[in-house]
Amino acid sequence: MISSVHFLLLSALMFMIGAAGVLLRRNILVVLMSIELMLNGANLALITFSRIQANTHGQTLAFLVVAIAAAEAAVGLAIVVAIFRGRRTTNVDDLDLMKN
Amino acid sequence: MASKGEAQRLAKLKAANQDKPIVGAVAKRTKTKGGLMNQLVFYILFSMIICFCLVTVTRKSPLMAALSLLVVFLSLAGVYLFLQAPFMAAIQLIVYAGAVIVLFVFVIMSIGFDEERSVEDLGKEILFFAMAFMLTGAGAFVFHAGSGLAYLAGFAAMELLALGFVILGKLQYPVTRFLGIAAVTFALAQVVRLVQMSPVFIGKTVGLKTHMGAPKHLFAAPTDGSFGNAKAIGQSVFTDNVFAFEALSLLLLASVVAAVVIVRSRKETKEQTS
Numbered sequence: 001m002i003s004s005v006h007f008l009l010l011s012a013l014m015f016m017i018g019a020a021g022v023l024l025r026r027n028i029l030v031v032l033m034s035i036e037l038m039l040n041g042a043n044l045a046l047i048t049f050s051r052i053q054a055n056t057h058g059q060t061l062a063f064l065v066v067a068i069a070a071a072e073a074a075v076g077l078a079i080v081v082a083i084f085r086g087r088r089t090t091n092v093d094d095l096d097l098m099k100n
Numbered sequence: 101m102a103s104k105g106e107a108q109r110l111a112k113l114k115a116a117n118q119d120k121p122i123v124g125a126v127a128k129r130t131k132t133k134g135g136l137m138n139q140l141v142f143y144i145l146f147s148m149i150i151c152f153c154l155v156t157v158t159r160k161s162p163l164m165a166a167l168s169l170l171v172v173f174l175s176l177a178g179v180y181l182f183l184q185a186p187f188m189a190a191i192q193l194i195v196y197a198g199a200v201i202v203l204f205v206f207v208i209m210s211i212g213f214d215e216e217r218s219v220e221d222l223g224k225e226i227l228f229f230a231m232a233f234m235l236t237g238a239g240a241f242v243f244h245a246g247s248g249l250a251y252l253a254g255f256a257a258m259e260l261l262a263l264g265f266v267i268l269g270k271l272q273y274p275v276t277r278f279l280g281i282a283a284v285t286f287a288l289a290q291v292v293r294l295v296q297m298s299p300v301f302i303g304k305t306v307g308l309k310t311h312m313g314a315p316k317h318l319f320a321a322p323t324d325g326s327f328g329n330a331k332a333i334g335q336s337v338f339t340d341n342v343f344a345f346e347a348l349s350l351l352l353l354a355s356v357v358a359a360v361v362i363v364r365s366r367k368e369t370k371e372q373t374s
Contacts, residue, residue: 004319006146007183013150014172021157029162029208033169036200037153040176043188050328051183051319059185059328060336066188066195067348071355073200077207078359084211090162 007048014041028083028090032076039069142182145175166204173197185328 014037021034043062050058084090148171155168173196180189326332337345 006142007179010146010149010179014153017150017153017157025157027162029204030157030165033156033162033165033204036169036196037156037172040173040196044176044179047180047183047185047188051185054319054327056328056332056336057340059188059333060341062185062188063191063333063337064341064344064348066191067352070195070200071352073203074359075355075362077203078362081207081211082362090211 004048004052007051008045011041011044011048014038014044016041026091026093028080028092028095031092032073032080035076036069036073039065039072138182142179145178148172149175149179162208163205166201166208169204170197170201173201183328187328187330187333190330 018034018037018039018041021037022031025031025034043065046058046062046065050056050062080090083095087094089095152168152171152175156165156172159165159168173192177189177192177197180186180192
């Protein structure tokens with residue numbers, strides 16, 4: 001028998017690993033992937049709570065989150081490509097255009 | 101007034117979908133259905149997700165990160181099936197595994213992938229991780245049955261083993277690395293088990309009640325198989341959440357236009373405007 005605690009634990013761990021990736025990694029592509037991990041962790045929590053309550057609205061919200069994550073990935077990667085064209089780098093530490 | 105409005109909303113909801121139970125009106129609660137086989141599959145998926153998340157975050161090569169992210173998404177679709185969300189599982193496969201990963205790999209390839217390691221090595225490494233984590237998932241499942249003193253002794257032994265293999269793992273021998281990763285994930289599973297055995301969780305299992313009148317860690321029992329299928333989600337999206345849906349379509353249009361505008365180089369823009 002699998003209790004809901006295990007699903008929530010999985011979602012929390014995914015979110016934490018993703019957050020660690022966003023904070024610690026220097027490669028902008030890996031940072032974007034870590035954001036996807038965090039979104040997936042949140043989605044798993046939503047679907048678990050939806051199942052706990054036997055209420056479809058949580059799954060609907062997760063569906064909307066998936067669409068937003070896809071849009072975010074498209075725009076984010078477009079920005080990465082644009083930056084790489086101009087500056088030949090994917091290191092977030094080199095992206096200090098707004099400094100000074 | 102607020103409670104009256106809430107009652108009206110619930111009544112309306114009940115009328116709208118009579119076959120589905122609503123919040124607060126759930127009589128019977130269960131854990132997820134199925135026996136040992138289901139648990140085995142779930143814990144294998146669990147350990148695979150955690151470990152490939154770690155691979156995604158820690159690998160140097162972005163291509164390796166993208167491929168392990170793909171494994172995470174595929175396993176997560178399996179977990180969604182355990183939660184009776186077949187529609188979300190399908191969406192996960194189509195949108196994440198199908199579209200987002202392809203986009204990532206495409207960008208990685210187009211901006212150059214200057215790793216000395218070949219794709220064959222990456223495949224080998226992925227296979228290596230997959231095997232390690234399937235094994236540890238199975239191990240965690242077997243250990244799940246143990247309890248009491250035997251369990252604590254096993255836990256201590258696993259921790260020592262993990263420590264030893266992590267130290268040996270630095271020696272770059274594939275076998276010790278494999279065992280080291282396996283032992284670490286096994287130890288992680290044991291920590292989960294230890295937390296479960298702590299007084300708070302034991303209190304829950306002997307019947308601490310929530311405000312809903314049911315133990316917190318149990319699932320509501322859906323009345324039929326229609327929970328979470330495409331029809332139920334569609335009904336929810338196009339009736340109760342139709343504004344969110346319309347806003348989302350606008351957002352997607354905006355993001356498509358934004359992506360095209362951002363990626364188009366300045367030269368092209370100048371040529372077109374002049």
